[in-house]
Amino acid sequence: MEQLDKFRELMRRDRVFDFMMPDQMPAVDVSHEVLLYVEGLTVSFDGFKALNDLNLYIDDGELRCLIGANGAGKTTLMDVITGKTQPYSGMAYFGQTHNLLNKNESDIATLGIGRKFQKPTVFEQHTVFENLELSLRMSKAILASIFYRMSSEQSDRIAEVLDIIGLSKQSNQLAGALSHGQKQWLEIGMLLVSDPRLLLVDEPVAGMTPQETEHTAELLTSLAGERTVVVVEHDMAFVRSIAKKVTVLHQGSVLAEGNMDEIQNNPDVIEVYLGESQ
Incomplete structure (x- = not known):
């Protein structure tokens, strides 16, 4: 009976073993705010x-939009950042x-970079709930999977993300x-439960209703700052x-940067996308 009690104590549902815990996310030096x-x-x-x-600098906590015609290099840029494509030359830090x-794709994800593709x-x-649970940041080792029990902190995190994504x-x-x-929104939530530092989001409102588009705008705006x-x-x-x-x-390079008014009145942008000069 004593041995049985010890086993029950060892395997109680709220226990989380060290080998089940995810590796600590590496520290990221943003002392220069980039x-x-x-x-x-x-x-x-x-x-x-x-x-x-191509040269591009993204500040810590900002919300940046990338625009350009098909073939401008947007998807390829995200492929390089996430380790899917190796460049011929250049650097990405x-x-x-x-x-x-x-680094490979898995290592980059562990750093805290999450990507959402156009098609959910x-x-x-x-x-x-189960989708979010499956996306939690945790050890995927065999023993960890066998003995996995959701902790109260993980359950609270899922509840928090459910509220964020509506x-x-x-x-x-x-x-x-x-x-x-x-x-x-669920796929965005699946990224959020893993606590990424950088979110790469590809065409989030394609096919949405006006009401869904408005909610998505509110959601993404709320995430900037902390991420x-x-x-x-x-x-x-x-x-x-x-x-x-x-x-x-445009053609794999940065054509222009600025706020939306500056972009819409930029002569180079007007010439390339509207076929006229200002």
Whole structure:
């Protein structure tokens, strides 16, 4: 009986073992207030330069919008930042010390960089809550998975994220039954529960209703400050509603940067996108 009691104590549901805990997220040096440094990036595919000596600097805590025509280099840039594509030349640093070009996709995610693709990818046969639980930052080792028990802190974190993304009432609903906009918010939530420092969000309002678009604008705006958010989007009305600073890419390079009024009145932007000069 004594041994049984000891075993029950060892395996109680609120116990979290050291080997089950995730690795600590590495510290990021933002002493110069810049979180992401991209300099001289060049990526070539069969002679086509998807990125052409691109320079970009994103401040810690800012919300930056990237715009540009198809083929301007937006997706390729995010591919490089997340380790999916290696550039021909250039550098990309996360803070002062983390060289992203020396790390694989998993290592980069561990640093605190999360990416949301245009098409939402959720586990449709699982509930909203279960989707968030599966995305928690935790050890994925075999023993950790066998003995996994959700802690009260993890449960509280999921509840907090559900409130942030506006899906608390849908917590027990299957993800497959959500609307398109709700699936987009759920995927953002799946990134948030892993506590990323930088969020890369690709066309978040494509296919949304006006009401869903408005909620998404409020959501992304609320995340900036505590986190850094980079949004790729073609909907200029949406960009205007959220952006303090916009970067325009053209043929793999930065064409212009500034607030939305400055961008819309920039002669180079007008000439490239409207086919006229000012």
